[in-house]
Structures are given as structure tokens and as C-alpha cells.
Amino acid sequence: MATRPPNDLEDAAVSLTLAVIIASPSPLLLLDENLAVVGASDSFCEAFGIDRATVTGCALFGLGAGEWDVSQLRALLSAITAGTPQVVALEMELERPEIEARCLIITARLLAYEDIAQPRVLFAVADVTDARTNTKAKDAAIEHLGVLLNEVRHRVANSLQIISAVLLQNARRTMSAETRDHLKDAHNRVMAVATLERKLSESPNGGESVELRTYFTDLCKSIAASLISDNDHIALVVKGGGHVPSRVSVSLGLIVTELVINALKHAFPNGRVGRIEIGYQAHGPNWTLSVRDDGVGMPKELPLTRSGLGTSIVQALARQLEATVETVPAVPGTTVCIEHVQVALVSDHEPERAPAISPAEGLSSGERNASERSIANGCATLR
Structure with a gap:
């Protein structure tokens, strides 16, 4: 069986390459080692107003009115023809007379031909204007x-x-x-x-988010200005903090307001000196907000189930945040804890982990009572 001469094979490869380029729906050019146009797609000529009859053999930087003669593009193609084979992209503005400037992404690649002495560069253009x-x-x-x-x-x-x-x-x-x-x-x-x-x-x-420490501090200053006549008499202190979405911060701010006002009303009778501490801690999606005072504490005769307007507001806001309100007496004074616990589910593709549980869950009755007593040091009820 006869074998075609090498030149025939090379001519066939070049002809096929040109046919593919000309028919490409994307703007393409095939350039020689001198960056002259070997072939151009119809889409390139239509997109940039280039006469197809004159494009072949014309230098790239001489196309149109010379708008392709851009220093960054020269540097890119010089690197390509020098032997950089990987795809390299450049974003540039193409400015033409009396035509709106276009934002282009230029991609160039050195093609691997058997006739290495005559390299070819594939030049692709994407209009991202x-x-x-x-x-x-x-x-x-x-x-x-x-x-x-x-x-x-x-x-x-x-x-x-x-x-x-x-x-x-x-x-x-x-x-x-x-x-x-x-x-x-x-x-x-x-x-x-x-x-x-x-x-x-x-x-x-x-x-989009609120830094709670600063927000609570400003809030306490506002409350103190209207309800505390002597700042040395009762101190409002903010500890902890973090960032939360603004919609969450609205509810947290209202909760803090209700709890601080409640403490100022009931915890320090007869000019008693004291301190109210607002704390916020977060671990991933789980968080705890607490308001603690070192006042007189809850009257023993006051039932824990008593609910006033402040209590109702706090409970309603906590429900909106999918949180619980812990109401347990503490010594000294009282503390209210609002806690949000989100249990993460284990997917089929993740290693099994111990489920997240509340402090008292899974304990014996004796252990649970001990746990509740420890919570009592941090959580108490509204008066």
C-alpha cells in the first residue's frame, strides 16, 4: 500500500485546521511565528469589522485601524512564541474609532506541529463587555x-x-x-x-452583621443614662461578644434591655450597690446570652411561674431565636440565661460522632440534679 509523502500529510493537517477555525462560532485566529494571520474565523471578522478578503497574511497588530497593537498583547504573544506552551489569558480593552470600546479576554496557545521550525499560535477572543x-x-x-x-x-x-x-x-x-x-x-x-x-x-x-460587645455597651449606656442616677452606684458590665446577623441582634438587644431593666427595678432596693453583667458566648451555631446581677436575689415566696410583661417579651423573643430561657435562682443575686443549641446531624458519608447533648441529658437522676445545681450558679428567673 502506497504511503503519502510527508508534505501531503502536513498540507492535509493545515487544511483541516483552517477549516475548523473558519467555521468556529467563536472568534479565532491562527497566527504564524511572525504573528501574521494564517486563518481567521468568520465570527472574528464579523465581530470586529475585518475584511475577510484581506485578513490572511496581515499582521495581527495591523488589523483594522491598528487597535490590536496593544503593549500587553505584544508581551503576551512574545512570551507564547518564545516557547511558553500553556494557555495564557489577558483581559484588555479594545478601542476602535467611532465604536464603543469592548472588554475582551484574549487566550493564546502555542500549537504542537511536527514542523517545529514553523510554530503556530491559536488566538481566541471572548467578548465579556x-x-x-x-x-x-x-x-x-x-x-x-x-x-x-x-x-x-x-x-x-x-x-x-x-x-x-x-x-x-x-x-x-x-x-x-x-x-x-x-x-x-x-x-x-x-x-x-x-x-x-x-x-x-x-x-x-x-x-449585615453586628458586633455585640460594642452594641451591648452602647445599649447599657443608654439605659444607665435614664435609670441610674449614680454610675458609681450600679455598674453595667459587658463581657464576651461576637458578630451576629442584624436581624438576630435586634432580638438580643431587646432581651438585654428587658433583663437589665428588670434587674435595676428589683435587685438593688434601698440604695444597694451592685453590678449587672451581660455576657455572650458562641461556639459555632450554639450560643448563650446571660444577664446576671449580684443583688438581693428572688424572694422565696415568689413563684417561679410568675409571668409579667418583661418575662413575656423575653420568652417571645427567645422563641423567635429558637432558644430557651433558663429560670433558676442563683446566689448571690439572679441570672437569666438564653441558650440556643443546634444539634448537627451526621451524614452517611461522615464518620460517626457522639451526638451533641444538653448538659443534663443522658445523666442519672443524681448527676442531673448536680448539673442543675451548677446551672443555678449561672441562670435564674425574672422577677
Whole structure:
């Protein structure tokens, strides 16, 4: 059987390569070692206004009005023709007279031919102008919405502070002690939300998350300003902290407000000096919020099941956060713990692990009682 001469095989390979390039739906060029065009796809000529009759043999940097003569592109192709065989990409702006600039991704690769003395470079172009424009428009829209949201929050915070000031002013004017207490409670609840809105409007991340230590500290300053006449008399201290989503921080802030107000009302009678400590700890998805005072503690005759407005608010907010409220007397004073526990499920592809359990789960009755006694040192009830 006769064998074709090598030249016939080479010609057939080149002809097939050119046929594939010309028919390609993506803009392609086949360049020689001098970066002159050996073949061009119809899609390339149509996309960039190149005359197909004149493109073959023309230098790449001489195409059109010379818009392809870009220094970064020269450096890229020089590296390719020097023997860099891997795919290399370049993003560049193609500027043409009287035509909108296009954002292109240029990919070039040195092809492996048997006639190594005559290398070929495959030159591919992807137009990503619309994609980049859409991304920029989306980013601009997100930034604009963020600015508007912060402005709304700033205005809401101002309005809430005005409302809280009116409530506090009316509380000072009223002659009824009961009405005065209700107005002060309403004032502090409004200030809890106002403080959060102010913090969110100043947040550099657009209010997506809130740093709790700073938020609780600001909240305690606001409460102390309206309910504590002498800051040396009762101290409000914040410990621990972490970042939570803004929607969670609203509920946590309201819970802290209710518990701190509750402690200030009942824990320090007759000018008793004391301290209220707000703590927050998180381990993965699990977290604990506690408010503890070193006051007189709960009256023994007061049933643990007693529920006032503050208790109802805390219980409702805890349910929204899928958390539980621990109400156990402690010595000295009292503490309220709000705990969120999320048990992670073990998938079929993961090694079996011991399930997460609550401190008292799986214990004998004696061990459970001991555990509950230890919890009593950290968790107590609302008065």
C-alpha cells in the first residue's frame, strides 16, 4: 500500500485546521511565528469589522485601524512564541474609532506541529463587555441600595430618639408612679431599637452583621443614662461578644434591655450597690446570652411561674431565636440565661460522632440534679 509523502500529510493537517477555525462560532485566529494571520474565523471578522478578503497574511497588530497593537498583547504573544506552551489569558480593552470600546479576554496557545521550525499560535477572543457591564451595574445598584438603607436607618434612629425623649419627658412630668414606670419602660425599649438602628447605619459592612460587645455597651449606656442616677452606684458590665446577623441582634438587644431593666427595678432596693453583667458566648451555631446581677436575689415566696410583661417579651423573643430561657435562682443575686443549641446531624458519608447533648441529658437522676445545681450558679428567673 502506497504511503503519502510527508508534505501531503502536513498540507492535509493545515487544511483541516483552517477549516475548523473558519467555521468556529467563536472568534479565532491562527497566527504564524511572525504573528501574521494564517486563518481567521468568520465570527472574528464579523465581530470586529475585518475584511475577510484581506485578513490572511496581515499582521495581527495591523488589523483594522491598528487597535490590536496593544503593549500587553505584544508581551503576551512574545512570551507564547518564545516557547511558553500553556494557555495564557489577558483581559484588555479594545478601542476602535467611532465604536464603543469592548472588554475582551484574549487566550493564546502555542500549537504542537511536527514542523517545529514553523510554530503556530491559536488566538481566541471572548467578548465579556456585557457581562462586565452587568456586574458593574449590579454592584452599583447594591452600593446605592446600601446607602439608601443606611440613610433610612439613620432617619429611623433619629425619629426613635425623638420619641424616646418625649416619653422620658412625660415620665418626669407625670404625678403617677405607675404611669411614670410604664413610660420609662417604653422609653428604654424604644432606645434599644434606636441604638441598634444607629449602629447599623454606621456599620462599614452595610449592617449585615453586628458586633455585640460594642452594641451591648452602647445599649447599657443608654439605659444607665435614664435609670441610674449614680454610675458609681450600679455598674453595667459587658463581657464576651461576637458578630451576629442584624436581624438576630435586634432580638438580643431587646432581651438585654428587658433583663437589665428588670434587674435595676428589683435587685438593688434601698440604695444597694451592685453590678449587672451581660455576657455572650458562641461556639459555632450554639450560643448563650446571660444577664446576671449580684443583688438581693428572688424572694422565696415568689413563684417561679410568675409571668409579667418583661418575662413575656423575653420568652417571645427567645422563641423567635429558637432558644430557651433558663429560670433558676442563683446566689448571690439572679441570672437569666438564653441558650440556643443546634444539634448537627451526621451524614452517611461522615464518620460517626457522639451526638451533641444538653448538659443534663443522658445523666442519672443524681448527676442531673448536680448539673442543675451548677446551672443555678449561672441562670435564674425574672422577677
